[in-house]
Amino acid sequence: MSVTEHTSVAQPAGNPGPATAKILSFPLNTWYVAAWDHEVTNKAPLSRRVCDKPLALWRTTDGRVVVLADACWHRLAPLSRGAVVGDEIQCPYHGMRYDAAGRCTHMPAQRTINPSAAVPSYPAVERYRFIWVWLGDPDLADPDTIPDMHQMTSPEWAGDGETIHADCNYQLVVDNLMDLTHEEFVHSSSIGQEELSEAGFDTTHTDTTVTVTRHMSDIDPPPFWLKNMNDKFPGFSGKVDRWQIIHFQAPSTVCIDVGVAKAGTGAAEGDRSEGVNGYVMNTMTPETDRTSHYFWAFVRNYRLESQTITTQLRNGVHGVFGEDEVMLKAQQEAIDANPEHEFYSLNIDMGGMWARRIIERMLAAEGRG
Amino acid sequence: MSVTEHTSVAQPAGNPGPATAKILSFPLNTWYVAAWDHEVTNKAPLSRRVCDKPLALWRTTDGRVVVLADACWHRLAPLSRGAVVGDEIQCPYHGMRYDAAGRCTHMPAQRTINPSAAVPSYPAVERYRFIWVWLGDPDLADPDTIPDMHQMTSPEWAGDGETIHADCNYQLVVDNLMDLTHEEFVHSSSIGQEELSEAGFDTTHTDTTVTVTRHMSDIDPPPFWLKNMNDKFPGFSGKVDRWQIIHFQAPSTVCIDVGVAKAGTGAAEGDRSEGVNGYVMNTMTPETDRTSHYFWAFVRNYRLESQTITTQLRNGVHGVFGEDEVMLKAQQEAIDANPEHEFYSLNIDMGGMWARRIIERMLAAEGRG
Amino acid sequence: MSVTEHTSVAQPAGNPGPATAKILSFPLNTWYVAAWDHEVTNKAPLSRRVCDKPLALWRTTDGRVVVLADACWHRLAPLSRGAVVGDEIQCPYHGMRYDAAGRCTHMPAQRTINPSAAVPSYPAVERYRFIWVWLGDPDLADPDTIPDMHQMTSPEWAGDGETIHADCNYQLVVDNLMDLTHEEFVHSSSIGQEELSEAGFDTTHTDTTVTVTRHMSDIDPPPFWLKNMNDKFPGFSGKVDRWQIIHFQAPSTVCIDVGVAKAGTGAAEGDRSEGVNGYVMNTMTPETDRTSHYFWAFVRNYRLESQTITTQLRNGVHGVFGEDEVMLKAQQEAIDANPEHEFYSLNIDMGGMWARRIIERMLAAEGRG
Structure with a gap:
């Protein structure tokens, strides 16, 4: 030899x-692949855990990918078991709705929405057939640092x-x-x-x-x-x-x-x-x-x-x-x-x-x- | 809307x-339903965990419900796997017997019974088709506080x-x-x-x-x-x-x-x-x-x-x-x-x-x- | 009665x-049976956990039983999933080889073997159709103390x-x-x-x-x-x-x-x-x-x-x-x-x-x- x-x-x-x-x-200040592009749709949310965080992934009607924390602000029911309704996601338990920024847009049986009602939204980029997500400091999320x-x-x-x-x-x-x-x-x-x-x-x-x-x-x-x-x-x-x-x-x-x-x-x-x-x-x-x-x-x-x-x-x-x-x-x-x-x-x-x-x-x- | x-x-x-x-x-100072009435018999004990405590439930020959801790005083074998013998329950391992108050009435191969030999017995009431049990301070167990x-x-x-x-x-x-x-x-x-x-x-x-x-x-x-x-x-x-x-x-x-x-x-x-x-x-x-x-x-x-x-x-x-x-x-x-x-x-x-x-x-x- | x-x-x-x-x-300073004699061969290693330690058991070509810690020195891959090669055991991951004393005899792609490269070897005795192993202080391992x-x-x-x-x-x-x-x-x-x-x-x-x-x-x-x-x-x-x-x-x-x-x-x-x-x-x-x-x-x-x-x-x-x-x-x-x-x-x-x-x-x- x-x-x-x-x-x-x-x-x-x-x-x-x-x-x-x-x-x-x-590390958290980095991009990770959360899913293949075809796994994320406007039809139903995808549930995936990344870096120990449960995430709900879906697309708005114009095809933009959204990644939200997978727990409703109200009582933590998993949004990924809910429905995509237009450009929003609806909680399966009481119908709370959130937009792509994670802001609550609808609460059941009340007109006034608590201004703090929101779930974390994470930067996401679609590239190379993958959905890349950034779970760390969002100010540092530069798409140019996505691996080639x-x-x-x-x-x-x-x-x-x-x-x-x-x-x-x-x-x-x-x-x-x-x-x-x-x-x-x-x-x-x-x-x-x-x-x-x-x-x-x-x-x-x-x-x-x-x-x-x-x-x-x-x-x-x-x-x-x-x-x-x-x-x-x-x-x-x-x-x-x-x-x-x-x-x-x-x-x-x-x-x-x-x-x-x-x-x-x-x-x-x-x-x-x-x-x-x-x-x-x-x-x-x-x-x-x-x-x-x-x-x-x-x-x-x-x-x-x-x-x-x-x-x-x-x-x-x-x-x-x-x-x-x-x-x-x-x-x-x-x-x-x-x-x-x-x-x-x-x-x-x-x-x-x-x-x-x-x-x-x-x-x-x-x-x- | x-x-x-x-x-x-x-x-x-x-x-x-x-x-x-x-x-x-x-809370522990309260009544909880441990079982349906028909689940508890004089034929064989029922095993059920309530408030993290394993319990053995059975009836005496006159139909009274007994709730004991489900661990023999001797070596902790679960009494719920044993037999109901008349008004007593018999451990499946070595045949120790306990009465409705949880006092040991029989030990294998010895005439003298250790006076400390007992397992906890819990207050129980049969009402509304359910068996209610009280796991907290027994002095506070008032059947009038059972929910209607x-x-x-x-x-x-x-x-x-x-x-x-x-x-x-x-x-x-x-x-x-x-x-x-x-x-x-x-x-x-x-x-x-x-x-x-x-x-x-x-x-x-x-x-x-x-x-x-x-x-x-x-x-x-x-x-x-x-x-x-x-x-x-x-x-x-x-x-x-x-x-x-x-x-x-x-x-x-x-x-x-x-x-x-x-x-x-x-x-x-x-x-x-x-x-x-x-x-x-x-x-x-x-x-x-x-x-x-x-x-x-x-x-x-x-x-x-x-x-x-x-x-x-x-x-x-x-x-x-x-x-x-x-x-x-x-x-x-x-x-x-x-x-x-x-x-x-x-x-x-x-x-x-x-x-x-x-x-x-x-x-x-x-x-x- | x-x-x-x-x-x-x-x-x-x-x-x-x-x-x-x-x-x-x-106790650890004692002999325990790790396996029946027929379970340990020169053909393939046996995996067995004794006293919370994963062990790999095998025989040299002259039939002597060897008991090694079941984790390669390199990256802990389980040796018991590897192969017995003559008088040695080969790691399934990168081909590291160990002799009956647990000393590494072969490393992939390098001529020099790190002198510290070894896995623990435990005293073993074959007697009464069983393989007895000693996991404690090896200086105390006296086969005369094996139970009759x-x-x-x-x-x-x-x-x-x-x-x-x-x-x-x-x-x-x-x-x-x-x-x-x-x-x-x-x-x-x-x-x-x-x-x-x-x-x-x-x-x-x-x-x-x-x-x-x-x-x-x-x-x-x-x-x-x-x-x-x-x-x-x-x-x-x-x-x-x-x-x-x-x-x-x-x-x-x-x-x-x-x-x-x-x-x-x-x-x-x-x-x-x-x-x-x-x-x-x-x-x-x-x-x-x-x-x-x-x-x-x-x-x-x-x-x-x-x-x-x-x-x-x-x-x-x-x-x-x-x-x-x-x-x-x-x-x-x-x-x-x-x-x-x-x-x-x-x-x-x-x-x-x-x-x-x-x-x-x-x-x-x-x-x-």
């Missing part, structure tokens, strides 16, 4: 932090995804995606291969991002990639060069540039014309301290017209991520059962350690260390 | 209390009921019954109609009771009442006058005088001869802080002989209250998920606010504020 | 302790058993087995009879053991024993002498010498030739404070060759112990529901009280009173 231990850290230089760690809390997931809606990419309800802290999913050597053990029948842990990798980072780059040369393609090569190059067989370029955007979005090309055709140097390329789009939203909404999609930049390939890829990734779900749940249970036990980190965890350091800075800035 | 805001408060005058509130604890539910056994009324295991604090059920404008939204297909929230109401109270009176004139009868009118007046159609007179007796009994009469025949002034009249009998017993035993019946004063009508009414109310069960559970969950959120009150909550004020005084008198 | 109250306490003389008691914690359960593997005894997952603290099972008068009430259809609580018993003890001896003379055999007598003495009917000699070994092993012989043939004096003799082998392992692994077997010293009798006896005891399971769970629930309520003890609890005193001394020696 050949192990290359070159890991380069661009800026700032130095070590990502201590060797041991605990599970982190979640443009491949989700770019005409150059096609694909689809799903939501996983993950029985673990969101940070465990980030760790999972920032180190893909686990594919050898967890996904041995689809995308895993021993060259993954043998290959070296480079790590760079900025104040809000981390990038981990791994190239494997002249290897046998694992089953998932052989199938994809044949979709684009019918009859292909032989060796490939493979890449995985992991782009982390704080606090919990991970877009992974993945692919293989015919061996020796220059993929590592930038010429991917003889290969297939996909992006694994992942963004994780804390539901509670120990559960997460894990939104993902797989997009490709070839044979964009084929819904068959879209469906095959979505089903294939569904199977792979099902293996992760089981492992992440087991890991969370072991963490709960061993409260005194801290994480230790290996060389392979360099990317995840930098991600953690960035999240820790976000939490410190909120005074929530 | 015509809204009349006249609310009259008899004595003492003034405001029922602050605009916001939290869920209340339960005489319609349950009066020859002038007929009907039947059921028990709901409600996944909420008992106070949420009291609130639900003290303001019936929720019928418009929760029970729109049976007894709800928009005139409910349009009509004004009067509120009066004493030290232990609250009464809320609402009359609606010259309205279309909702489906439930149209059916009942036809039971008494075959072929009836047209407008009705409708009334709801809610009688609260502290801490958790609510008997509601309900009915409709042909429009303009004087029901509001006291002549109900051209109408149908029922009583919704409700009494709620705390099981834990967030679950309740909700005993109810619907009785009527016409066509007393018809078991068909009794069954139809019981089934009809069963369906209506099933809609409340869902809402009450959702409300309790929202309360649990929003611990910092207090209740706000509207004009329609006047009755519930007075009920709450009376319960708060009972709790303060017990030093359990 | 004739009650004999002679109870003799050998050494030290005196009272076993106070009249009331609470549930005990579990030699009947499990002796050529003079034959039989089989099972594991019960008991929803109660281990101490409740010890109490159950140390006083068999409960058979009259819990097992009335199989082994119970009223002579059990009528008969006197003798109690003796040492620093680590307690023995309770009960003889019943000239009684009708209950169904279980009549069947066994007929297995050995076809056509038998009539009276028997019955014995129960309970051997407790601290902290939670109880082996019970049981049997009946034709009445008046000298069983109580030592001549059991006209009877049938079995041993109920029981050892309880705390899983958590309120759940236990309860390992049991029933062995006999006659008709050793008959697998039919082995199966009949195992099934018979399975039914009897099922009745105990229900009672023990109900008892634990009543204890949880009545946290202020202590145990009281009767004369019949003499054996259990001495057992408790010994366990209390073990806990005090560990500073865990």
Whole structure:
């Protein structure tokens, strides 16, 4: 086995932090995906818990997304069980109505409306097929800081995804995606291969991002990639060069540039014309301290017209991520059962350690260390 | 929409209390229904938790009801899983026996009985088809303070009921019954109609009771009442006058005088001869802080002989209250998920606010504020 | 009813302790059964929680049993979901490997292994068809202190058993087995009879053991024993002498010498030739404070060759112990529901009280009173 231990850290230089760690809390001054765009309608409200807050999501008649706290000002009945009435939401219990700003517009059996009658309304943005919500200080809610997931809606990419309800802290999913050597053990029948842990990798980072780059040369393609090569190059067989370029955007979005090309055709140097390329789009939203909404999609930049390939890829990734779900749940249970036990980190965890350091800075800035 | 805001408060005058509130604890120096009379027998003990205390209920051979703490003095095995042996109850584990006073009368394999061997016995009274139990200071247990539910056994009324295991604090059920404008939204297909929230109401109270009176004139009868009118007046159609007179007796009994009469025949002034009249009998017993035993019946004063009508009414109310069960559970969950959120009150909550004020005084008198 | 109250306490003389008691914690400086021998293999690890610690159990290629903490040093993934690879166990997540001492022997993608990388390894001994594990101070782990359960593997005894997952603290099972008068009430259809609580018993003890001896003379055999007598003495009917000699070994092993012989043939004096003799082998392992692994077997010293009798006896005891399971769970629930309520003890609890005193001394020696 050949192990290359070159890991380069661009800026700032130095070590990502201590060797041991605990599970982190979640920043609030940031955008999280609350739902897929198609889940939120003008017909009926959607109930979803984000960062331990129950939310009701719906659209006004002009299509604008509204996110309100899911508890009526009056007696806390969940608005998400009520009705969307025009541009307003109506409580299922006594018919209180609220507008998009969360202000009460109707009380049963009285003409005068208490001016304090309102429920919190949260900034929301629709982008990249997702509904993004900001639960922290609303004055800081800048849509320009929404993570870049443009491949989700770019005409150059096609694909689809799903939501996983993950029985673990969101940070465990980030760790999972920032180190893909686990594919050898967890996904041995689809995308895993021993060259993954043998290959070296480079790590760079900025104040809000981390990038981990791994190239494997002249290897046998694992089953998932052989199938994809044949979709684009019918009859292909032989060796490939493979890449995985992991782009982390704080606090919990991970877009992974993945692919293989015919061996020796220059993929590592930038010429991917003889290969297939996909992006694994992942963004994780804390539901509670120990559960997460894990939104993902797989997009490709070839044979964009084929819904068959879209469906095959979505089903294939569904199977792979099902293996992760089981492992992440087991890991969370072991963490709960061993409260005194801290994480230790290996060389392979360099990317995840930098991600953690960035999240820790976000939490410190909120005074929530 | 015509809204009349006249609310009259008899004595003492003034405001029922602050605009916001939290869920209340339960008084102990009061009678609660532990069971229907037919549930408690000389054949086998009944297990029921009341105010967080597990109880074993049974009858002696002469039919007297006994309520004991449901844990053997010896090793806490639940007596309710044992046997009734004559006038005594026998522990299922080692055969310890207790009499109606809770005194141990038999220990296995020994002649001498420890004089301290006993389990607590609680005052119990059988009345109005229910078994009432007193868990507080036994010196204060006066049967004359049992709420008046005489319609349950009066020859002038007929009907039947059921028990709901409600996944909420008992106070949420009291609130639900003290303001019936929720019928418009929760029970729109049976007894709800928009005139409910349009009509004004009067509120009066004493030290232990609250009464809320609402009359609606010259309205279309909702489906439930149209059916009942036809039971008494075959072929009836047209407008009705409708009334709801809610009688609260502290801490958790609510008997509601309900009915409709042909429009303009004087029901509001006291002549109900051209109408149908029922009583919704409700009494709620705390099981834990967030679950309740909700005993109810619907009785009527016409066509007393018809078991068909009794069954139809019981089934009809069963369906209506099933809609409340869902809402009450959702409300309790929202309360649990929003611990910092207090209740706000509207004009329609006047009755519930007075009920709450009376319960708060009972709790303060017990030093359990 | 004739009650004999002679109870003799050998050494030290005196009272076993106070009249009331609470549930005990579990000693750690002792051997507990973690598994049956056949449950632990070289093929796949076994997951089991003992004394609140999750463990992974497996065998090296030469058959030696290994017990490791079930959480990878790296990120706590449960090793028990991984693979046994030769003499090592491999983490299912990133392929870390550990040897029988718990030392990490392989890390993914790196040549150098952190010298601190290890998981705790616990002393384990295979004996009497069980795997015994020691979770306390390893310097004190002396295999000579493993309780004597030699009947499990002796050529003079034959039989089989099972594991019960008991929803109660281990101490409740010890109490159950140390006083068999409960058979009259819990097992009335199989082994119970009223002579059990009528008969006197003798109690003796040492620093680590307690023995309770009960003889019943000239009684009708209950169904279980009549069947066994007929297995050995076809056509038998009539009276028997019955014995129960309970051997407790601290902290939670109880082996019970049981049997009946034709009445008046000298069983109580030592001549059991006209009877049938079995041993109920029981050892309880705390899983958590309120759940236990309860390992049991029933062995006999006659008709050793008959697998039919082995199966009949195992099934018979399975039914009897099922009745105990229900009672023990109900008892634990009543204890949880009545946290202020202590145990009281009767004369019949003499054996259990001495057992408790010994366990209390073990806990005090560990500073865990």
